[in-house]
Amino acid sequence: MMRIRTVLNDLVPEALGVTDSHDHLFFRSAMIPGQELDDEASAIAEVRAFADAGGQAIVQWTPHGLDRRAGLLPGISTATGVSIVAATGLHRREHYPDGYVDKVRDQLAEIFVRELTDGIGDTAVRAGLIKVAGGFHVLDAHAELVMRAAAEAHHATNAPIAVHHELGSAADAVLDLLVDTLGVHPGAVILGHLNRFPDHRVHLELAERGAWLAFDGPSRANNATDPRLTECLAALIDAGYADRLLLGGDTTTARARSTAEGPGMPYLLTHLRPRITRYFGADVADAVFRNNPARAFATDWRA
Numbered sequence: 639m640m641r642i643r644t645v646l647n648d649l650v651p652e653a654l655g656v657t658d659s660h661d662h663l664f665f666r667s668a669m670i671p672g673q674e675l676d677d678e679a680s681a682i683a684e685v686r687a688f689a690d691a692g693g694q695a696i697v698q699w700t701p702h703g704l705d706r707r708a709g710l711l712p713g714i715s716t717a718t719g720v721s722i723v724a725a726t727g728l729h730r731r732e733h734y735p736d737g738y739v740d741k742v743r744d745q746l747a748e749i750f751v752r753e754l755t756d757g758i759g760d761t762a763v764r765a766g767l768i769k770v771a772g773g774f775h776v777l778d779a780h781a782e783l784v785m786r787a788a789a790e791a792h793h794a795t796n797a798p799i800a801v802h803h804e805l806g807s808a809a810d811a812v813l814d815l816l817v818d819t820l821g822v823h824p825g826a827v828i829l830g831h832l833n834r835f836p837d838h839r840v841h842l843e844l845a846e847r848g849a850w851l852a853f854d855g856p857s858r859a860n861n862a863t864d865p866r867l868t869e870c871l872a873a874l875i876d877a878g879y880a881d882r883l884l885l886g887g888d889t890t891t892a893r894a895r896s897t898a899e900g901p902g903m904p905y906l907l908t909h910l911r912p913r914i915t916r917y918f919g920a921d922v923a924d925a926v927f928r929n930n931p932a933r934a935f936a937t938d939w940r941a
Contacts, residue, residue: 640936643754643766643797644695644721645711648939654721655694657931658906660800660830660854660886663698663714663722666705667733673891678710680895684903685718687896691907696720697886697935699800699830701727701769702749703734703742708758723935726753727769727788729802731780739780746787747794754795755941767828767935768792771802777811785812789820796937800828800852806835813847824848828884828934831855836866838873845879850934854886867910868917880922884930885910 641648663681666674675681685696700706708724715722728746731739742749753765768788773781788799799822801812809829816822824847832841833853845851851874853867874883887903889895896902901909907927915923 640938642723642932642936643764643939644715645708645724645763646715646721649721651932651936654928654932654935656692656907656927657695657697658688658693658886658903659697659884659931659934660699660852660888661696661903662700662888662890663696663711664705664707665700665890667729667890668735669733670891673893674705675890675892676705676707677892678707678714680892680897681710682714682717683897684889684895685714685720688903688907689718689720691904693903693907694720695723695931696903697723697767697931699725699767699769699802699888701725701729702753703738704729706758708763709761711763723766724758724763725767725769725800726750726758726765726791727767727800728771728784729769730771730773730804743783746784747790750787750791751794754791754797765797767798767800769800769802772804772808772812774804775807777808777815782815785815786820789816789822792822792826794940796826796940798826798828798935798937801830803829803831803835806831806833809844810840813844813849817847825850826937828852831888833867833870836870838870841870841874842877842879845874845877845882849882850884850930851879851882852884852886854884855888868913871914871918875918875922880918880925881930883926884934885926
């Protein structure tokens with residue numbers, strides 16, 4: 639039976655509701671010192687602001703080793719009434735302190751399966767997806783290592799795999815490896831950050847291969863995410879792929895939160911959802927924010 643694995647329990651897909659399909663409540667990267675998302679009160683305030691805007695679920699893509707604060711997530715979900723999906727997986731090597739990846743490289747599939755089925759760290763909080771990352775235009779050795787482990791964990795659990803793409807590139811190479819070589823069903827693959835590579839033809843090719851297409855990151859002041867967003871969505875919607883689209887905020891720094899300098903999580907619903915409704919209609923907005931996430935993050939769990 640299809641279920642979405644949240645930090646509290648497994649939900650039937652229709653119970654997920656209006657969803658931010660890619661974001662971060664807690665995140666610590668060696669690449670952005672001083673901008674850690676590590677404050678519980680700030681995270682709760684952000685989730686409440688998202689809920690006040692009509693949000694009902696958040697998918698946190700923070701993977702293994704980047705301070706997910708898994709033990710705090712059930713309490714935040716309970717306090718705010720917002721469902722939270724946690725992630726296992728591994729990001730690009732440069733996000734970790736020197737030597738960290740080498741310590742876990744031979745245990746990745748085992749770690750991923752354990753966090754999906756038993757719990758993250760010493761908690762009983764189970765992850766609901768596997769987060770991996772590609773390289774810039776190509777898949778380097780680290781990306782291939784992690785994706786092979788992710789595919790192994792997927793085959794053991796049926797967990798969906800969500801992919802960070804460097805500037806939106808190499809999504810075709812990801813599908814070549816995960817789907818064509820490693821046998822992951824394309825419907826279990828979520829291709830992230832495609833807004834950073836706004837090539838309509840490439841997006842259409844990816845949609846034809848059956849993957850989910852995620853456009854995420856309006857909180858990113860250093861990426862031109864919004865100006866081309868509606869053009870990208872329009873090309874896919876006109877081609878009949880409104881049922882493959884996802885949107886997320888991807889807040890990764892303290893300054894990007896709505897209580898600081900950025901638009902934060904509520905922006906998806908206070909600004910982008912009305913715009914999508916105005917341009918494409920309420921049915922498309924419902925698909926992007928409610929119906930598609932309910933299908934993309936649901937699976938027939940094996941454990």
